[in-house]
Structure formats: C-alpha cells, structure tokens
Amino acid sequence: MNREEMMKTVKEEMPEKRWRHTLGVMETAVILARRFGADEEKADRAAILHDVCKYWPVEKQADAIRESGFQTDVLSFDKELWHAHAGAWIASDRFDVKDEDVLNAIRYHTSGRENMSTLEKVVCLADYMEPGRDFPGVDKIRELAETSLERALLAGFDSTLSFLLQKGRRVYPLTVLTRNRLILELD
Numbered sequence: 741m742n743r744e745e746m747m748k749t750v751k752e753e754m755p756e757k758r759w760r761h762t763l764g765v766m767e768t769a770v771i772l773a774r775r776f777g778a779d780e781e782k783a784d785r786a787a788i789l790h791d792v793c794k795y796w797p798v799e800k801q802a803d804a805i806r807e808s809g810f811q812t813d814v815l816s817f818d819k820e821l822w823h824a825h826a827g828a829w830i831a832s833d834r835f836d837v838k839d840e841d842v843l844n845a846i847r848y849h850t851s852g853r854e855n856m857s858t859l860e861k862v863v864c865l866a867d868y869m870e871p872g873r874d875f876p877g878v879d880k881i882r883e884l885a886e887t888s889l890e891r892a893l894l895a896g897f898d899s900t901l902s903f904l905l906q907k908g909r910r911v912y913p914l915t916v917l918t919r920n921r922l923i924l925e926l927d
C-alpha cells in the first residue's frame with residue numbers, strides 16, 4: 741500500500757485528536773531518525789501506523805494479538821499495551837509492511853524492550869515528545885533528545901513508571917527490563 745493510501749486508511753480508524761498526534765509522531769520520528777542515524781522512511785512508516793489500533797474495541801485488539809501468535813503474554817497486562825502489538829500485526833497483515841524493524845518499532849512503541857534498534861528507540865521517543873504532548877517532564881525529555889537518544893528515552897520511561905506507580909497500576913515486566921537496559925547502555 742502506498743503512503744497516501746496508508747495515511748487515509750489510518751486517519752479513518754481514529755478521532756481527529758489522535759490523528760493530529762500521529763502527524764506529530766511522524767514529524768518528530770523523522771527528525772530524530774536524521775539526528776540519530778535511523779532510516780527516515782522507515783521511521784515515517786512506523787509512525788503512521790503506530791497507533792492504528794488504539795481505538796479498536798479491546799476484544800478486537802486481543803483477537804489480533806492471538807491471531808499474530810507473538811508475545812501473547814501482554815494479554816494478561818494492562819489493555820493500554822495491547823494496541824501496539826495488535827498494530828504490528830495489522831501493519832503486516834493489512835498494510836503489507838514486511839520490514840521487521842518497522843514492525844518491531846510499532847510492536848514495542850509502548851513497552852520498549854531490551855536490545856531496541858535505533859529505529860525502535862526513535863519511534864518510542866517520538867511518541868513521548870511529539871509537539872502535541874503535554875505532561876510533566878516532557879520539556880526535559882525534549883531537551884535531552886537534542887543530544888542523547890538513550891537519556892531522553894530513559895526520562896520517558898521514568899515518567900511512565902512514576903505514573904503507573906502513583907496510580908497503583910501493575911507494570912509490564914518488559915517496561916522494567918527496558919529501563920534497566922537503557923541505564924546499562926548509558927554507563
């Protein structure tokens with residue numbers, strides 16, 4: 741599917757506000773890809789599709805994850821994590837994306853994972869800091885992103901973890917592993 745058709749289809753899957761977020765992630769992911777040496781076209785593709793399933797009914801998201809057969813453990817954790825895994829499956833199945841790095845950037849954009857590629861980090865960070873994002877600490881993340889992909893991403897995960905702890909929510913183990921690995925990468 742060409743880029744224009746892809747954008748049109750994704751736009752129809754979500755409310756206006758989420759589409760504006762998607763445009764922000766696209767713009768930011770390309771800037772970060774250029775800055776930190778990832779493929780700009782792949783960053784753009786992953787960004788277009790990263791939240792494609794965000795507004796699907798959760799059961800439909802769960803079905804997509806079961807159908808994919810990948811990492812179904814996520815189904816026993818917070819539903820907010822599901823759209824990323826469902827999205828990667830839909831990207832491959834419906835949008836005919838075959839590039840594993842692009843699919844992984846979609847699949848792990850929420851939780852992260854150990855050994856993230858530069859593209860995966862770029863998309864995950866772009867999701868945290870696109871111009872429409874406004875949460876405590878976002879400006880610090882943007883400042884760190886001027887020079888360090890890992891430091892900025894670590895600050896992003898720290899803010900997510902603080903939020904989850906403060907709300908008394910469970911934490912998906914991969915999120916903890918991701919944070920630990922980013923700290924090691926900085927040593």
Ligand code: DGI
Pocket residue numbers: 791794817818820821824849850851852867900904910911912913915
């Ligand atoms: O889809 P977006 O809103 O653009 O952002 P996202 O895909 O990064 O979703 C993040 C949400 O997922 C955030 O509000 C926190 C929630 N969440 C719930 N459990 C976990 C989690 N995020 C992570 N990283 N790890 C969790 O265990």
Ligand code: FE
Pocket residue numbers: 790791794823824849850
């Ligand atoms: Fe998301």
Ligand code: FE
Pocket residue numbers: 849850864867868
């Ligand atoms: Fe995120």
Ligand code: FE
Pocket residue numbers: 761765790791867
């Ligand atoms: Fe997003």
